[in-house]
Amino acid sequence: ARPQGDLCNNADVTHLTELAQKVLDQLACPYALGDEQVYSTASLGISIYPDDAGDAIEMLRHSDQAMYAAKNEGRHCFRFFTASMQESALQRMQLVRDLRQAMALNQFKDYYQPIVELATGRIHKAEALLRWRHPTRGFISPAVFIPIAEDIGAIVEIGGWIFLRAAQNAKKWLSIVGDDLAISINKSPVQFRDRSPEHLDWVRLLETLELPGKHIVAEITEGLLLRQEPFIEEKLLAFRDAGIQVAIDDFGTGYSSLSYLTKFDIDYLKIDKSFTSNLAPGNETQALCEAIIMMAHKVGLKVIAEGVETEQQRDLLKEMGCDYAQGYLYSRPIPAHEFQAMLEAHYRSLNSAVQE
Structure with a gap:
């Protein structure tokens, strides 16, 4: 920090940059803890007096905001405080307040996207998706509010609400689709790990609704399975016993270990839309998608391709033996x-075609 009235110049910033990097490098060095070799990393936030703050409390608050920016950008790095961080922090505070009231004010909506069987063109699956219609800001992206809901613990109540809506609709739509209807619902890792008394248990709720578990697919992430937590395995076993199916969402984007595919009872892999959007005849993405589909089928899993937007993508996936597709094409x-x-x-339409 500089004395008040002597604003920070480029030389100061350069010095602070070099110092911050040295701190990170030193903290990243391994050290002995008993008989173990331990590694650690850090995220640093920097605010400068008096450029960024007028007192110690404000400096600490701004440094904290900069530190979280460093964490969000991948960790093991440093960031200087900027005015935009302050604006972002204020917007987030407002969003947190509004999110806490959204459930009581009936602002959440359940949306559905069809999942089509490629071999027949039939719709007998769908994904339930949560939408938040803010009274002044309109629809807020789930990519924005879901992480906040996880941070403040609201995801358990919100996740329970979307599950209840989806399960009620699944029971109602059985009369249209038949017994092979299944609705997929995302289950956040935070929600999956929750053990609080008010946690809405999916299995018990399905029993209350008298809806067989086979009509529900729980979509989870790869990362959830890679952490060796007995409670996760117990919960997945409970799902299996209740007939609830399990899908791995956004497959291929995060982890390279595939041991969990045989360790846990998984029914579907969902190919991430980042693969599907680049799919073209003969390119590397086609080879990757084909490898995923072949591998999944070898271990008894079915494959759902996300983000299908063109007929060419659909046709290529069908040729490769992909089981299902969802996306704006449908x-x-x-x-x-x-x-x-x-x-x-x-x-x-299907019934009319059969009668003809």
């Missing part, structure tokens, strides 16, 4: 009543 996520109308029209 439909954007739509409200429950619109999705029900889509199902009714789809099955009227």
